[in-house]
Amino acid sequence: MNDFSAAIALPAAITTQFKDWEARGFDADRCPMRNILDRIGDKWTMLVLMALAVEPRRFGMLMRVVPDISKRMLTQTLRLLERDGLITRHVFATTPPSVEYRLSPLGCSVLEPLHALAQWAEANFASITFARARYDDGLGRTDP
């Protein structure tokens, strides 16, 4: 009844949503949330999406702007995003060939909730860092 009181102020939609997933057996193939988290949650996807949000970019440019990514992982990340319809791929028959990637409307639209999440992360990062330091000092066990 203490600090959980904040939870009951949450939209009941969240509870509804969980029960919805539960009813479907949480099957990863059928659960949209697990689907997109599998994609967004990996090491590089978010950075690639953000880089493309700034402007369309070519493969080599993405290599330069996304720090430390390998060609292998960039290719894989782009393929998965293209497969999901979040980005489109445009080949120009120049020599040497150039390939440009850009966000699709769908890819653009996902940036909105992602931006909200980024805002939350920014706003609460200090709290998290503090909690971590506390926990690591052995004082963090909430109820020891």
Place this chain on the structure above:
Amino acid sequence: MNDFSAAIALPAAITTQFKDWEARGFDADRCPMRNILDRIGDKWTMLVLMALAVEPRRFGMLMRVVPDISKRMLTQTLRLLERDGLITRHVFATTPPSVEYRLSPLGCSVLEPLHALAQWAEANFASITFARARYDDGLGRTDP
């Protein structure tokens, strides 16, 4: 100028945010977004958070309600969430002992942007599934 036009309608805040990360060198330790994605993006965290959003739960109950999770992974997930201050742990000295987990106010607050993301996923899952089927049929290469 075609389907990227939607992107330039996005709040410039996204571009700003990316450049912000860029300026900090994308250091994962200092980038809040990469921090929380590392946590949220793993296999179980989201499901545990959602389960706790419904109501506070004990360890054994979480085992039952989160499908297929092992004790090992549940423990690890709970520890990391506790360390980050998103959940609290409450020990009751009964016999046998019982331990209850509940969302902290911080943990509650993150559910809001996560719910927005879940809503997006729900609303666009059909588009994604369609795009995947198209791609897998070999018709998907956007510009071949």
Place this chain on the structure above:
DNA sequence: CGGCATCCGAATAGATACTG
């Protein structure tokens, strides 16, 4: 009941070399 410690196979991702 609620863990922790250990082991091991599976999945991930980096490095490197080669190609149209």
Place this chain on the structure above:
DNA sequence: CAGTATCTATTCGGATGCCG
């Protein structure tokens, strides 16, 4: 330039067993 292919190092996660 924009990839593909292969190999290897690391990480992740499931199974098992033990304990207060």
